[in-house]
Amino acid sequence: MLVQGRHFFQGVAPYTLGHKALAVNLSDLAACGARPVAFSLALALPDLDEVWLSDFSAGLFALADAHNCELVGGDTTRGPLNICITVFGEVPLVDGRTQALLRSGAQPGDDLYVSGTVGDARLALDTIEGRLNVPADVLTAALVRLQTPTPRVALGLALRGVATSAIDISDGLLGDLRHILERSGVGAVVNAEETIKSIAAYTNNTRAGGQSVINLSNRQWRQLALAGGDDYELLFTAAPQRRAAVETASLASKTVVRRIGEITREPGLTVLDAQGQPLAEHYASFDHFA
Amino acid sequence: MLVQGRHFFQGVAPYTLGHKALAVNLSDLAACGARPVAFSLALALPDLDEVWLSDFSAGLFALADAHNCELVGGDTTRGPLNICITVFGEVPLVDGRTQALLRSGAQPGDDLYVSGTVGDARLALDTIEGRLNVPADVLTAALVRLQTPTPRVALGLALRGVATSAIDISDGLLGDLRHILERSGVGAVVNAEETIKSIAAYTNNTRAGGQSVINLSNRQWRQLALAGGDDYELLFTAAPQRRAAVETASLASKTVVRRIGEITREPGLTVLDAQGQPLAEHYASFDHFA
Numbered sequence: 253m254l255v256q257g258r259h260f261f262q263g264v265a266p267y268t269l270g271h272k273a274l275a276v277n278l279s280d281l282a283a284c285g286a287r288p289v290a291f292s293l294a295l296a297l298p299d300l301d302e303v304w305l306s307d308f309s310a311g312l313f314a315l316a317d318a319h320n321c322e323l324v325g326g327d328t329t330r331g332p333l334n335i336c337i338t339v340f341g342e343v344p345l346v347d348g349r350t351q352a353l354l355r356s357g358a359q360p361g362d363d364l365y366v367s368g369t370v371g372d373a374r375l376a377l378d379t380i381e382g383r384l385n386v387p388a389d390v391l392t393a394a395l396v397r398l399q400t401p402t403p404r405v406a407l408g409l410a411l412r413g414v415a416t417s418a419i420d421i422s423d424g425l426l427g428d429l430r431h432i433l434e435r436s437g438v439g440a441v442v443n444a445e446e447t448i449k450s451i452a453a454y455t456n457n458t459r460a461g462g463q464s465v466i467n468l469s470n471r472q473w474r475q476l477a478l479a480g481g482d483d484y485e486l487l488f489t490a491a492p493q494r495r496a497a498v499e500t501a502s503l504a505s506k507t508v509v510r511r512i513g514e515i516t517r518e519p520g521l522t523v524l525d526a527q528g529q530p531l532a533e534h535y536a537s538f539d540h541f542a
Numbered sequence: 543m544l545v546q547g548r549h550f551f552q553g554v555a556p557y558t559l560g561h562k563a564l565a566v567n568l569s570d571l572a573a574c575g576a577r578p579v580a581f582s583l584a585l586a587l588p589d590l591d592e593v594w595l596s597d598f599s600a601g602l603f604a605l606a607d608a609h610n611c612e613l614v615g616g617d618t619t620r621g622p623l624n625i626c627i628t629v630f631g632e633v634p635l636v637d638g639r640t641q642a643l644l645r646s647g648a649q650p651g652d653d654l655y656v657s658g659t660v661g662d663a664r665l666a667l668d669t670i671e672g673r674l675n676v677p678a679d680v681l682t683a684a685l686v687r688l689q690t691p692t693p694r695v696a697l698g699l700a701l702r703g704v705a706t707s708a709i710d711i712s713d714g715l716l717g718d719l720r721h722i723l724e725r726s727g728v729g730a731v732v733n734a735e736e737t738i739k740s741i742a743a744y745t746n747n748t749r750a751g752g753q754s755v756i757n758l759s760n761r762q763w764r765q766l767a768l769a770g771g772d773d774y775e776l777l778f779t780a781a782p783q784r785r786a787a788v789e790t791a792s793l794a795s796k797t798v799v800r801r802i803g804e805i806t807r808e809p810g811l812t813v814l815d816a817q818g819q820p821l822a823e824h825y826a827s828f829d830h831f832a
Contacts, residue, residue, distance in 0.1 A: 253584035255621030294543035294626045327626075331545030336584045336617075336626035 256333040261380075266304045268399040269335070270311030275403045276422065277339040278319060279484040282408035283420040285353040286341030288321040296331030319405060343412075353411060353418035353488070358436035360517035362416055362489040365498065365509045367404050370425055371451035371473070372397040374480030386466050390453055397452070401484035407509070410501035411488060418488035424479040426521060426535045429487055433521060442513040445526040448473040450485075450510050470525075471533065478523065479535035489515055546623040551670075556594045558689040559625070560601030565693045566712065567629040568609060569774040572698035573710040575643040576631030578611040586621030609695060633702075643701060643708035643778070648726035650807035652706055652779040655788065655799045657694050660715055661741035661763070662687040664770030676756050680743055687742070691774035697799070700791035701778060708778035714769040716811060716825045719777055723811060732803035735816040738763040740775075740800050760815075761823065768813065769825035779805055 254273055256262055274291065281288050293312075297305070316323065321339070343352040376394035378384040386394070404420070411418060417436055421428045425447065433440055448454050454473050457466045468476075490498050502509045516522075523531045544563055546552055564581065571578050583602075587595070606613065611629070633642040666684035668674040676684075694710070701708060707726055711718045715737065723730055738744050744763050747756045758766075780788050785801075792799045806812075813821045 253586055253617045253619055253621075253624070253626060255586050255619055255624075258619060258621055292628055294628075296543055296545050296624060325628075327543045329543055329545055329548060331543075331548055331624065332622040334543070334545075334586060334621065334624045334626075336543060336624075338582055338584075338615075338628040 254335040262333075264399070266307035267311035270308040270313075271315050271400045273335045273337055274312050274315050274321075274339075275401050276484060277337045278315070278321070278403035278405055279401070279420040279422070281339055281341035282404045283353060283418050283486055284341065284343060285351060285408045285412040285415075285418070286343045287409060288319045288405060289340045289342055290322045290324040291316065291337055291339040292324060293326040294336040295326070295328045296334040297328065298330070298333055319403075351412045353408065353415050355417055355419055355432050355435040357415075358417040358432050358438050358489040358515045359491065360438055360515055361492065362515040363492055363495065363498075363511050364429075364440055364442065364513035364515060365486075365488050365490065366421070366425065366447065366450055366512050367407055367486040367488075367507050367509050368402070368483075369397065369450055369452040370421060370483045370485055371448070371476030371480040372453055373401065373482035374476050375451070375453050377482070378476075384468075386453070390456070390466060393456075394453055398482060401482070403484060404486045404505070404507055406505035407486055407501060407507040410505045411486075411490075411498075414494055414497045414501055415488040415490050418486055421483040421485050421487050422481065424481040424535065425483070425487060426478045426523070427481075430521060432487070432489065433519065436515075437519070439516040439518050439520040439522070440513055441516055441522045441524060442478070444474045444478065444523050444531060446510065447512045448477045450512070451477050474523075474531070474533065475535065544625040552623075554689070556597035557601035560598040560603075561605050561690045563625045563627055564602050564605050564611075564629070565691050566774060567627045568605070568611070568693035568695055569691070569710040569712070571629055571631035572693050572695045573643060573708050573776055574631065574633060575641060575698045575702040575705075575708070576633045577699060578609045578695060579630045579632055580612045580614040581606065581627055581629040582614055583616040584624075584626040585616070585618045586624040587618065588620070588623055609693075641702045643698065643705050645707055645709055645722050645725040648707040648722050648728050648779040648805045649781065650728055650805055651782065652805040653782055653785065653788075653801050654719075654730055654732065654803035654805060655776075655778050655780065656711070656715065656737065656740055656802050657697055657776040657778075657797050657799050658692070658773075659687065659740055659742040660711060660773045660775055661738070661766030661770040662743055663691065663772040664766050665741070665743050667772070668766075674758075676743070680746070680756060683746075684743055688772060691772070693774060694776045694795070694797055696795035697776055697791060697797040700795045701776075701780075701788075704784055704787045704791055705778040705780050708776055711773040711775050711777050712771065714771040714825065715773070715777060716768045716813070717771075720811060722777070722779065723809065726805075727809070729806040729808050729810040729812070730803055731806055731812045731814060732768070734764050734768065734813050734821060736800065737802045738767045740802070741767050764813075764821070764823065765825065
């Protein structure tokens with residue numbers, strides 16, 4: 253359920269809104285290793301704006317069609333703008349066992365991975381809201397991540413039988429990682445230095461031949477990567493013996509993955525700096541009621 | 543998707559709201575002859591009111607448990623109060639054909655039936671909003687219909703293989719009948735006099751030994767029955783040869799049904815008065831965007 257003013261701004265382009273409303277749901281399927289099948293859409297609209305609705309639908313159906321995901325029902329009514337999508341996917345049973353990726357399967361010693369890029373969506377949000385100041389081209393690139401995230405459906409499918417657990421990052425990497433740790437009864441160590449390399453803006457910044465165009469502290473980069481939110485990347489675990497299989501899944505799905513940490517037997521979550529020292533910073537996740 | 547101010551009033555008792563939010567969805571399953579299996583719930587709340595949420599949940603789960611319908615997912619977020627439920631049901635295939643009741647199967651010559659009582663929910667609404675004035679006991683009885691409608695799941699199941707088409711009445715009897723007529727490519731004649739006998743307040747009124755406590759014109763009673771809305775009764779068709787089977791379904795499901803008209807080959811919808819004369823009145827359905 254996406255609510256105006258909370259999940260998107262009034263005046264956001266309806267095409268990208270249509271895309272994102274479905275994308276965040278497909279991302280949930282991706283995290284389960286499920287194949288998208290169908291979705292229902294309930295829409296409360298303040299008024300019947302044909303142009304808005306047409307653009308919204310175009311963005312929605314472009315993504316739906318790309319995933320062979322059919323609209324099978326729903327509702328429209330008048331009310332404060334609210335978009336509620338329920339998505340249906342399928343995962344095979346093999347020998348009576350579901351092939352779904354769950355949050356509960358992480359094992360001590362497993363590698364921890366993240367797909368694609370994280371932190372850029374939050375960089376865009378912070379810039380729009382005036383908390384950060386970045387060049388226009390950096391903002392433009394980051395806005396794509398905020399407004400039209402790519403659900404990692406192909407990667408999720410490729411990770412069936414490879415990953416031991418998975419979740420998609422909506423509220424922030426560490427916050428969503430905690431869901432895996434709780435369900436699996438394990439802890440984790442996360443390498444902050446490695447994780448911030450997943451921020452496209454960071455990588456592009458440090459590539460610029462010594463001339464940084466964005467002046468953020470390491471701590472600010474860590475906040476973006478570890479607690480940014482709205483990334484819709486997959487965070488998953490796999491046994492170290494399966495590194496080649498993870499690489500194969502990454503290639504098959506044309507999705508970059510990065511190893512950023514390790515699952516531990518002892519509970520708790522430790523974030524290490526470049527020197528391998530634990531960081532005591534607090535990383536706040538997106539709170540749906542804050 | 544139920545929106546405050548549109549589908550319910552601010553300040554409505556959360557227990558009855560929880561009941562109704564699920565009931566209107568189960569009513570859709572009933573109209574398909576489907577057995578409820580599960581539902582998802584997305585909830586936008588202006589704030590976290592534990593007492594409200596506890597009462598809402600109690601009403602919701604009392605009905606869910608009565609139908610063995612399990613909550614399997616959903617979402618909560620902050621926003622203008624909005625309740626979005628997606629319900630899942632199942633209908634068997636027999637010899638490769640679905641047993642689902644559809645809107646498209648009505649045949650010329652079929653009888654037209656309505657279940658339970660219609661018009662009372664609208665009587666309550668009109669009274670609350672000051673358009674009608676009825677005694678307190680009449681309002682109390684009618685409010686039960688408005689606030690805690692009974693989804694006709696058992697009747698829907700019993701009508702599999704008996705009814706040729708079905709729909710549930712949410713926006714008004716005639717308006718919803720039009721959906722059957724359009725999908726089936728037929729017309730209908732509706733007996734207004736017979737239909738208003740389905741209003742509990744009307745029946746109780748005329749039973750009161752000649753001393754009417756509610757002074758409505760026949761036209762007003764017709765408006766309540768034919769265009770009231772919020773009834774969540776089943777409107778269905780069946781061949782005249784199946785009258786005994788309809789009676790059996792009614793008994794098996796402990797749900798009163800009333801024969802109120804007939805399907806015709808020629809398109810269009812005719813409402814007849816007690817003398818069999820066509821009425822030229824306009825019956826406006828609930829418009830989700832009015």
